[in-house]
Amino acid sequence: MSNRNGIDTRRDSSDFDTNSTRTGSHDDLRKNDSSTVGIAGNERVISTLLESVQLNTADKRVSESKKAAHPKRVTVECQVRARIPYPGGQFYLHLYKNDFDNKEHLAIVFGNTIKSKSLERVREGETEMDRKVRGASVDDGSSHLNNENQKALIPLVRIHSECYTGETVSSTRCDCGYQLAESMRLMSNLNNGVVVYLRQEGRNIGLGEKLKAYNLQDMGHDTVNANLLLNHPADGRTYEVARAILFDLDCLEMNLLTNNPDKIKQLTEGDCDDTKERLTVVERIPMIPSWWLDGDTAHHMETFQGLSKPTSSRKNSFDEPRDSFQQIEQKEATSLDDATDRLRRKSFVASYTQLSSMGDSAPSNPATINPVPFMSGFSDPLQFSSHQRHVRPFGPSMAEADKYLYTKALKMGHMLNIEQK
Numbered sequence: 316m317s318n319r320n321g322i323d324t325r326r327d328s329s330d331f332d333t334n335s336t337r338t339g340s341h342d343d344l345r346k347n348d349s350s351t352v353g354i355a356g357n358e359r360v361i362s363t364l365l366e367s368v369q370l371n372t373a374d375k376r377v378s379e380s381k382k383a384a385h386p387k388r389v390t391v392e393c394q395v396r397a398r399i400p401y402p403g404g405q406f407y408l409h410l411y412k413n414d415f416d417n418k419e420h421l422a423i424v425f426g427n428t429i430k431s432k433s434l435e436r437v438r439e440g441e442t443e444m445d446r447k448v449r450g451a452s453v454d455d456g457s458s459h460l461n462n463e464n465q466k467a468l469i470p471l472v473r474i475h476s477e478c479y480t481g482e483t484v485s486s487t488r489c490d491c492g493y494q495l496a497e498s499m500r501l502m503s504n505l506n507n508g509v510v511v512y513l514r515q516e517g518r519n520i521g522l523g524e525k526l527k528a529y530n531l532q533d534m535g536h537d538t539v540n541a542n543l544l545l546n547h548p549a550d551g552r553t554y555e556v557a558r559a560i561l562f563d564l565d566c567l568e569m570n571l572l573t574n575n576p577d578k579i580k581q582l583t584e585g586d587c588d589d590t591k592e593r594l595t596v597v598e599r600i601p602m603i604p605s606w607w608l609d610g611d612t613a614h615h616m617e618t619f620q621g622l623s624k625p626t627s628s629r630k631n632s633f634d635e636p637r638d639s640f641q642q643i644e645q646k647e648a649t650s651l652d653d654a655t656d657r658l659r660r661k662s663f664v665a666s667y668t669q670l671s672s673m674g675d676s677a678p679s680n681p682a683t684i685n686p687v688p689f690m691s692g693f694s695d696p697l698q699f700s701s702h703q704r705h706v707r708p709f710g711p712s713m714a715e716a717d718k719y720l721y722t723k724a725l726k727m728g729h730m731l732n733i734e735q736k
């Protein structure tokens with residue numbers, strides 16, 4: 316199968332190699348869906364399926380090394396850039412087209428120094444107004460390329476895969492909403508960073524298949540087995556589009572926010588274009604779930620303060636003087652639109668403090684705790700902006716996300732210290 320640009324978009328068949336046990340998995344599932352044989356009730360079928368899962372996990376490991384050995388080179392073009400104000404400040408949203416798939420991948424850029432080469436390129440026949448409308452600068456487009464400041468700091472980067480459930484409707488089955496909000500908060504604080512937002516819903520199996528996987532998880536399977544039972548790889552994502560976007564944004568060196576070693580491997584493996592330039596991850600910044608840290612004010616920012624060991628001649632953005640937690644709180648609070656929102660925020664923080672101090676006896680639904688004295692009408696954190704809600708999820712409500720995180724650590728090799736929990 317080729318995409319409209321003639322590029323082969325088929326999954327590498329070796330990635331999804333079938334064997335005799337595997338080919339049966341869909342059928343077995345269908346059998347198990349029937350009213351006579353439930354998945355939980357048939358041990359023989361379960362053990363066959365699990366055997367198949369183990370075999371395929373082994374296949375997957377082999378195929379992943381093959382996948383990484385031949386990274387594709389992809390061309391991207393930024394179509395438009397626009398400023399987006401949000402409760403934590405503002406960023407520049409970049410929308411990309413590419414010749415690998417027909418999805419609109421995005422870059423969420425913080426600070427003024429990171430610019431897209433393809434957006435700035437002068438297009439034939441365009442007027443000044445055309446450039447303004449697509450968000451390009453109105454000089455000849457080359458000034459930013461000589462800007463020494465642009466090269467001064469190593470940006471904080473996150474490669475983030477779309478998760479409608481976690482980000483838009485605040486699912487606590489996974490940590491995706493938190494990861495996106497926390498990355499944005501850190502980048503906003505540094506005023507320097509990029510979230511490459513890839514449309515890879517459900518680790519690239521799509522929302523419909525992910526929802527089926529959720530139903531399998533409700534029958535007792537973990538996130539890896541659920542994917543395999545649906546005949547998908549545990550993780551089918553590749554990162555050549557991300558690599559091309561970072562190259563376009565001139566972010567060749569970066570501090571990368573991730574726990575996923577496969578991302579680092581794939582990102583840094585292939586070259587970007589005929590210049591043969593490659594991306595370098597100067598430092599991996601772990602994504603530690605905030606609810607695993609001690610105390611309600613324990614903060615991601617503090618956890619990697621002082622960790623920075625720049626290996627390049629460029630300055631590391633973490634070496635710059637940085638706001639304390641209280642200053643960040645104040646900055647975020649004052650960026651809210653009006654006094655009412657500030658009151659809501661105080662109320663939210665107070666609720667959170669109250670909940671944390673209750674330890675194990677905390678109710679799983681934070682809305683059931685006593686209204687905080689500050690302004691009881693706004694004590695329900697769900698009334699707060701989704702962004703803020705994701706930055707500080709309530710520990711007791713994240714039990715299912717914790718299960719998901721354990722599986723990522725134990726079965727997918729993600730670098731998460733589950734003893735920290």
Ligand SMILES: Nc1nc2c(ncn2[C@@H]2O[C@H](COP(=O)(O)OP(=O)(O)OP(=O)(O)O)[C@@H](O)[C@H]2O)c(=O)[nH]1
Binds near residue numbers: 490
């Ligand atoms: N198939 C599947 N996808 C899921 C599930 N839960 C979350 N996702 C998707 O997983 C993607 C995020 O990947 P993760 O494995 O959580 O994390 P990661 O991006 O690999 O690693 P980090 O960089 O450390 O965050 C998003 O596209 C989510 O929609 C699930 O149970 N099944």
